[in-house]
Amino acid sequence: MIRVLVVAASPLVRAGLSAVLTTDSKIMVVGSTADLNNVLTREIRQLQPDVVLLDLSSYAQKWDWEKLLPNQEETYSCAWLLITDELDSLHLTEALRFGVRGILPQTSSESEIIAAVESVALGLIVLHPDVLESLLSVKDSIRDTSLGNSIQALTPREIEVLEMLASGLANKAIAKRLQISEHTVKFHISSIFHKLGVSTRTQAVSVGVRFGLIML
The missing domain is CATH 1.10.10.10 (Winged helix-like DNA-binding domain superfamily/Winged helix DNA-binding domain)
Structure with missing residues (x-):
């Protein structure tokens, strides 16, 4: 059974994602929260999820990966799966560097979300075709x-x-x-x-x- 913690600003989004995930018999939603500030210090330690499904697109502010995600000093056994409408290549690179194992666009289907959760739980890296295209389309890879x-x-x-x-x-x-x-x-x-x-x-x-x- 894959234990999933759902994180999203909107209660409707949290409810929707939870409902989608529970249609899969291999997934159990162990909790949901809107409080990003306590996800690392409280929710993960208490609930011990295998996957944290974080819908960044539901938050108004632009997040700094370094402040949002666990740094390399801290050890968490869960995999992070992000849903975001911010497909900026630099931010994606930083997210992957800081431990994200999957990135999906906001337009992802229910089946894509479920498949991504199962994949990152197995230790795989998941990049939606839209995300991969965003990464590959960057031409200015050298600053000078x-x-x-x-x-x-x-x-x-x-x-x-x-x-x-x-x-x-x-x-x-x-x-x-x-x-x-x-x-x-x-x-x-x-x-x-x-x-x-x-x-x-x-x-x-x-x-x-x-x-x-x-x-x-």
């Missing part, structure tokens, strides 16, 4: 074309971290300013080093300045 193929593009968040490295801020200070964990800061710095082909902060800042990624 002068970098060539030898240096990969930095995300906006990585640029922020690089700018703070240039200012001489320590990991703890960066974490406090961005309101993320120190572990996540270390993750971003490691990614920056890899993408720029460097091994120290000084080298990263130097390359960033040289190619116009940041300014001193």
